[in-house]
Amino acid sequence: MNPQQQSDPGPSADEGPSADEGHDTARARGSVLEVFLAFLQLGLTSFGGPVAHLGYFRAAFVERRGWLDDRSYSDLVALCQFLPGPASSQVGIALGLGRAGWGGAIAAWIGFTLPSAVALVLFAAGVTQWSALSQSGAVHGLKVVAVAVVAQAVWGMARTLCPDRLRAGVAIVAALLVLAVPSAWGQIAAIVAGGVVGRWALQLVPLPAARHRDYGVGKTTGAVLLGLFVVLLVALPFVAAAWHSPGLAVVADFYRAGALVFGGGHVVLPLLQAGVVPSGLVSNDVFLAGYGAAQAVPGPLFTFAAFLGAVMPGPFGGWLGGLALLLAIFLPAFLLVAGALPFWETLRQREGVQRAMAGVNAAVVGVLVAALYDPVWTSAIHTRADFGLALAAFGLLVWARMSPVLVVALAAVAGGLMAL
Incomplete structure (x- = not known):
């Protein structure tokens, strides 16, 4: 169990108002x-992935600006790790909601997402205008480094x-199932x-009760948002x-990907690949090149959706296509985090929900293992030199702890030199 999900019990009624209640009074100001x-x-x-993002957020909003205290921040992180979707973006949305209401939630998402989305749409324009770029040695280096990045995530x-x-067994069976049924349905x-096995077979330590900061979303509004999330997912x-x-249909695929991603942004890779590559909307080479490029930009990995929307044929393509699919993949994150906030204590105390989520997270590891083989490995590793480059990149990421941006840049240069 993630230690961030452990919250201290709140004060009893005769201890007077808590520090969190003082923060509630100043909410959305x-x-x-x-x-x-x-x-x-x-x-x-904010380079370095969602774990690094959460560290940046704490330094910016707990230590420097004092928008909330450490306990409230840890509680918010626990909620967003519990929910499907991009955890760091959901934390940002909730921080904006607590600071300046719904306008603040939207402003937080735009500010955090815009730089990487713009960079990836520009990269997509380059791939589209110069078709030879997708076959270049530098882009092949991006595909190879994707092997190292996904292996690090696994x-x-x-x-x-x-x-x-x-849970290790759940992960292995999940990987075998996805390899046997290589489609979005196999992943789902x-x-x-995994959730069913976790619900009925896992044993976890119950979480203690805790107070929670008020973000200005009532239970009625929360129920409507959660209902809308389910309706869109099904309809x-x-x-x-x-x-x-x-x-x-593409919008539905991207919405589903945003709604079902558990365990980190890298898990979106197999869900999106199943939605756009088999149908021919995006070639596997271009897909992996964009995924490699997404490692080199700051912000959330979900902005990879903007790249895919920009390289697709009509009715998508360009800035409009990038924006449409960016909205589609992030919409579930908005609905879930805002809808779940007023129900967080009830959710976190249900032991069955905790066990099911632990099983889901284990299955997600298996889904990512399957994706590491196909399409990532099969599309990028063709020679001993490719394998050597992927192994070197993995070592730099895991043991040397080098910045992913620098590793991606080195891999692109190495790919270009190998092509010569």
Whole structure:
């Protein structure tokens, strides 16, 4: 169990108001512009993935600005790790919501997401305008470094999310299932099966009760948002099929990917690949090149959706396509985090929910293992030199702890030199 999910019990009724209650009184008293500028600065400088992002957020909003205290921040992180979706972006959305209401939530998301989305759409424009770029040695280096990045994610997630034999077994079975059924349905089946096994077979230590900061979302509003999340998840594929709309079908795929990603942004890779590569909307080479490039930009990895939308044919393509799919993949994060905030204590105290989520997280490791083989490995590793480059990049990431930006840049240079 993640230590960040352990919260201290709140004070008893006769101890008087807590520090958190003092923060509640001052909630939502900042300006939307203040929130946007704070998150834009982070969006330009936050390299290193979601764990690093959460560290940057704590330094910026707990230590420097004092928007909330450490206990409230840890509690918020625990909620966003519990929910599917991009955890760091969801924390940012909730911080903006608590500081400046709904406008603050939107401003926080735009500020944190905009820099990397713009960079990836520009990269997509380069790949689209100069088709030879996708076949260049430098882009091949980006595909090879994707092997190292996904392997690093598998390595770290397996150690954290599969600490016992049962969860390791769940991960292995999930990987086999996804390899046997290489489609989005195989991935969904693996995640659901992991949740069922976790619910009925895992034993976890119950969490203590805790007070929670008020973010200004009532239970009625929260229930409506959670209901809308479920309705869109279920209805979008059926509406797309009924209207024979390929464009809406892609939006449904990206919404589903944003709604079902547990365990970190890297898990979005197999879900998106299953939605756009088999249908021919994006070639596997371009898909992996964009994924490699996404490692070199700050901000959330989910902005990879902007790259895919920009390289697709009509009705997507360019800035409009990038924006449409960016909104589609992040919309579940908005609905879930805002909808779950007023129900967090009830959710976290249900032992069955805790066990199911532990099983889901173990299955996610298996889904990512399958993706590491296909499409990442099979599309990038063709020679001994490719394997050597991937191994060197993995060593630099895991043992040398080098910045992913520098590793990606070195891999692109090495790929270009290998092509010569």
